[in-house]
Amino acid sequence: QVQVVVSGGDVVQPGRSLRLSCAVSEVIFSNYDIHWVRQAPGKGLEWVAVISYDGSDKYYADSVKGRFTVSRDKSKNTVSLQMNSLRVEDTAIYYCAKDGGAERSLDVWARGTTVTVSS
Amino acid sequence: DIVMTQSPDSLAVSLGERATINCTSSQSVLYSSNNKNFLTWYQQKPGQPPILLVYWASNRKSGVPDRFSGSGSGTNFTLTISSLQAEDVAVYYCQQCYSTPWTFGQGTKVEIK
Numbered sequence: 001q002v003q004v005v006v007s008g009g010d011v012v013q014p015g016r017s018l019r020l021s022c023a024v025s026e027v028i029f030s031n032y033d034i035h036w037v038r039q040a041p042g043k044g045l046e047w048v049a050v051i052s053y054d055g056s057d058k059y060y061a062d063s064v065k066g067r068f069t070v071s072r073d074k075s076k077n078t079v080s081l082q083m084n085s086l087r088v089e090d091t092a093i094y095y096c097a098k099d100g101g102a103e104r105s106l107d108v109w110a111r112g113t114t115v116t117v118s119s
Numbered sequence: 120d121i122v123m124t125q126s127p128d129s130l131a132v133s134l135g136e137r138a139t140i141n142c143t144s145s146q147s148v149l150y151s152s153n154n155k156n157f158l159t160w161y162q163q164k165p166g167q168p169p170i171l172l173v174y175w176a177s178n179r180k181s182g183v184p185d186r187f188s189g190s191g192s193g194t195n196f197t198l199t200i201s202s203l204q205a206e207d208v209a210v211y212y213c214q215q216c217y218s219t220p221w222t223f224g225q226g227t228k229v230e231i232k
Contacts, residue, residue: 044210044223044225045169045212047221047222103175104155104159104174104175109170
C-alpha cells in the first residue's frame with residue numbers, strides 16, 4: 001500500500017525553527033521525488049519545495065528560499081523540511097506528496113500537518 | 120515563474136448538469152519531446168488533502184469517475200464534470216508540472232445550485 005505520512009507541525013514564535021517529517025515506503029523513497037505543498041488558512045495551494053529521489057536536486061519556492069531546506073534520511077525512509085526564520089505568513093497546513101514520475105503530477109498526498117507561527 | 124489562472128473563481132451547477140472550469144498558463148506547458156502537456160487537475164474537499172484527478176491535461180487517474188474529463192493544449196485547458204453529483208462539491212485546482220516552481224491556479228469552488 002502506498003503511504004505518505006507527514007508529522008511535526010506545531011505552534012512556534014516568529015523567527016524560530018521547526019522540522020517537518022514525511023515518512024514514506026521504501027519503494028517510494030528509492031524511486032520518486034517528494035514535494036512539499038502548503039495551504040494558508042482559507043487560501044489556495046502553494047508549492048514549496050521538491051527533492052529528487054536520490055537527493056541530488058532540490059528546488060524551492062522564492063518565498064522560502066534561503067530559509068527552508070529539504071533533505072532525505074535513507075535509514076528512516078523520511079524526507080524532512082527544515083524551516084528556519086519562520087514568519088507569520090508561513091502559517092499553513094503543510095503537505096508532502098509523492099511525485100508521479102513520468103506522469104508529472106502529485107499522485108499521493110499525506111493528510112497534512114499544521115504549522116502556526118504566532119507570537 | 121509560470122502563472123496559472125483559473126476561471127471562474129466559483130460556480131453553482133444543478134445536480135446532473137455540466138460544470139466547466141478553465142485554466143490558463145502564462146506560457147506553454149507542452150513538452151515537445153513527448154508531446155505531453157504537463158498540466159494536472161486536483162480536487163480538494165474541506166479538511167482533506169487534494170487528490171489527483173487528471174494528469175497530462177487529459178489522462179484520468181485510475182479510479183476517477185469518467186464524468187471528469189480534461190482537455191486543452193499549450194496554454195488553455197478545461198476540466199469538465201459532465202453530470203454533477205453531490206459528492207463533487209469541492210475546490211478544484213490546476214497545476215503546471217512543466218517547470219519549477221510547480222505553480223497552482225487559485226482554485227475554483229464548485230457548489231450545487
